Amino acid sequence: MLLAMDNVTSYYGKTSILRDFSFGIEQGKCLCVLGRNGVGKTTLMRTIMGLTDRSTGDITIAGEKISGAPTHQRAKLGIGYVPQGRGILSEFTVRENILLGTFARHDGRPEIPEVCLRMFPYLKANLDRRAGLLSGGQKQQLAIARALAVDPKILLLDEPTEGIQPNIVHEIGETLRTLNRELGITLLLTEQHIRVAKRLGDAFLMVDNGRVVASGPMPELTEDIIHKYLTI
Amino acid sequence: MTAGSFFTSFDLSAFINALILGISIASIWLIAALGLTIIYGAAGVINMAHGEFIMLGAYSSYMLQSSFGLPFALCVPASFLIVAAVGLIIERGLIRYLYKRPLDTLLATFGVSLVLMQGVRLLFGSDPKYIAVPPAFSSNIQFAFINISVFRVVVLLVTIAATVALWALFYRTRFGVQVRAVMQDKEMAASFGVNADRVYMLTFALGAGLAGLAGSLFGVLNIVLPTMGAAYVVQAFLVVVVGGGTLAGSVAAGGATGELQSIFAYFTNDTFARFVLFVLIVVFLRIRPQGLFAPSAKRR
Numbered sequence: 001m002l003l004a005m006d007n008v009t010s011y012y013g014k015t016s017i018l019r020d021f022s023f024g025i026e027q028g029k030c031l032c033v034l035g036r037n038g039v040g041k042t043t044l045m046r047t048i049m050g051l052t053d054r055s056t057g058d059i060t061i062a063g064e065k066i067s068g069a070p071t072h073q074r075a076k077l078g079i080g081y082v083p084q085g086r087g088i089l090s091e092f093t094v095r096e097n098i099l100l101g102t103f104a105r106h107d108g109r110p111e112i113p114e115v116c117l118r119m120f121p122y123l124k125a126n127l128d129r130r131a132g133l134l135s136g137g138q139k140q141q142l143a144i145a146r147a148l149a150v151d152p153k154i155l156l157l158d159e160p161t162e163g164i165q166p167n168i169v170h171e172i173g174e175t176l177r178t179l180n181r182e183l184g185i186t187l188l189l190t191e192q193h194i195r196v197a198k199r200l201g202d203a204f205l206m207v208d209n210g211r212v213v214a215s216g217p218m219p220e221l222t223e224d225i226i227h228k229y230l231t232i
Numbered sequence: 233m234t235a236g237s238f239f240t241s242f243d244l245s246a247f248i249n250a251l252i253l254g255i256s257i258a259s260i261w262l263i264a265a266l267g268l269t270i271i272y273g274a275a276g277v278i279n280m281a282h283g284e285f286i287m288l289g290a291y292s293s294y295m296l297q298s299s300f301g302l303p304f305a306l307c308v309p310a311s312f313l314i315v316a317a318v319g320l321i322i323e324r325g326l327i328r329y330l331y332k333r334p335l336d337t338l339l340a341t342f343g344v345s346l347v348l349m350q351g352v353r354l355l356f357g358s359d360p361k362y363i364a365v366p367p368a369f370s371s372n373i374q375f376a377f378i379n380i381s382v383f384r385v386v387v388l389l390v391t392i393a394a395t396v397a398l399w400a401l402f403y404r405t406r407f408g409v410q411v412r413a414v415m416q417d418k419e420m421a422a423s424f425g426v427n428a429d430r431v432y433m434l435t436f437a438l439g440a441g442l443a444g445l446a447g448s449l450f451g452v453l454n455i456v457l458p459t460m461g462a463a464y465v466v467q468a469f470l471v472v473v474v475g476g477g478t479l480a481g482s483v484a485a486g487g488a489t490g491e492l493q494s495i496f497a498y499f500t501n502d503t504f505a506r507f508v509l510f511v512l513i514v515v516f517l518r519i520r521p522q523g524l525f526a527p528s529a530k531r532r
Contacts, residue, residue: 049423071422075422090416104424110406
């Protein structure tokens with residue numbers, strides 16, 4: 001297992017958002033986390049990064065235990081994080097945003113990796129533009145480029161297609177597919193577009209009320225499960 | 233009084249001298265505020281002990297000079313290092329536990345300021361001390377009708393050097409990217425491997441060191457007393473608040489307030505000039521409470 005959670009319970013204040021959460025994701029695979037709004041998908045991502053107030057249970061990356069380590073050390077084990085809302089630093093230029101990712105590189109190289117610019121020609125042409133001026137889709141590209149600058153083993157993508165024009169949703173989906181299938185980067189993503197999830201994912205994890213309620217290879221994601229846990 | 237008599241009483245050379253003095257006052261306001269600016273800007277800590285860090289800088293220079301005979305030019309950087317070390321100890325021992333409680337840092341740093349002031353009083357006594365400078369520094373520059381003391385020029389040059397160095401550190405180095413990332417979004421910075429704790433620690437030490445540097449200069453401009461910090465901390469806070477907590481803001485605010493004070497003083501007197509200036513600052517902050525150049529940061 002590249003990333004695994006074993007019986008993790010995660011808290012904001014005294015409220016537990018995730019409860020007895022266990023799952024694993026293998027190297028090179030893509031796992032889609034599904035569920036309605038507010039069931040704990042974002043908290044799952046934040047728990048892996050160590051951004052919740054407290055968590056119990058074990059989280060491991062490539063066998064190394066990271067639960068208990070501060071956020072900045074977890075990042076250095078090869079996690080590229082693309083948070084909900086993208087977390088772009090709007091005062092920074094495109095270049096500075098991507099460079100921020102290089103602080104988590106294990107080799108400590110301070111240059112923008114070539115792959116970031118190859119994947120996103122728009123960013124390459126606008127390196128000195130202030131990031132706050134980019135459109136939603138461009139910011140999402142930047143957030144992915146920044147996470148790639150970490151030289152990650154795994155990318156955590158929290159709602160990568162949320163709030164993005166429908167015609168670009170497909171494009172972002174294809175980018176992620178390239179990263180996963182061609183560059184071999186493991187993906188853990190939460191996704192609302194079931195079609196994108198089905199095309200990208202090798203496996204799914206259905207979450208309800210802070211717990212895993214169903215999981216398995218993507219073909220096992222039946223209409224019944226979708227109806228029960230996703231339809232409002 | 234007619235317009236004519238006003239202009240005949242207007243002495244151009246004296247006015248230009250006032251403008252030049254204004255630059256000097258501005259440099260004093262600015263260097264007093266530099267350390268406070270970066271501590272407030274980067275860590276969000278309102279450091280009530282800033283004046284006492286300035287005072288410690290003055291005493292460091294005094295001690296190094298009178299006890300070890302260190303030349304003044306070396307006392308200045310040494311004061312920076314000594315007060316930076318004191319700042320580091322205070323940050324590690326106290327401030328770091330309080331970053332999530334801004335009101336408590338206010339109280340804690342006020343406590344620190346009292347401890348530092350009384351501690352220095354115990355060690356050195358309450359009588360004034362003096363820092364000697366090389367004779368060249370205590371003379372005046374005379375150029376046509378312009379007249380200014382050499383030491384004020386030295387203060388100006390040190391201020392410029394410190395400001396440029398800070399700018400380069402923040403905008404031209406990897407450390408600077410880390411500091412500015414933490415200022416904008418601590419969680420995202422941490423998610424990309426930036427150790428925010430370490431950034432806070434180093435910025436606090438750097439800010440304290442800058443106060444020490446300022447103190448070693450102020451100890452020459454004025455006498456050295458355990459209570460001298462109080463005089464500078466008000467100015468420093470005004471510059472930071474008017475500037476909005478950024479480096480560029482402090483430079484602009486320091487420059488504007490220094491010049492205005494000198495110009496008002498030329499037409500009236502020092503006391504009245506300060507009164508007018510403070511009123512103007514209150515009015516300015518009523519209109520623009522975020523200051524001149526406020527960052528759009530979400531801190532934590």
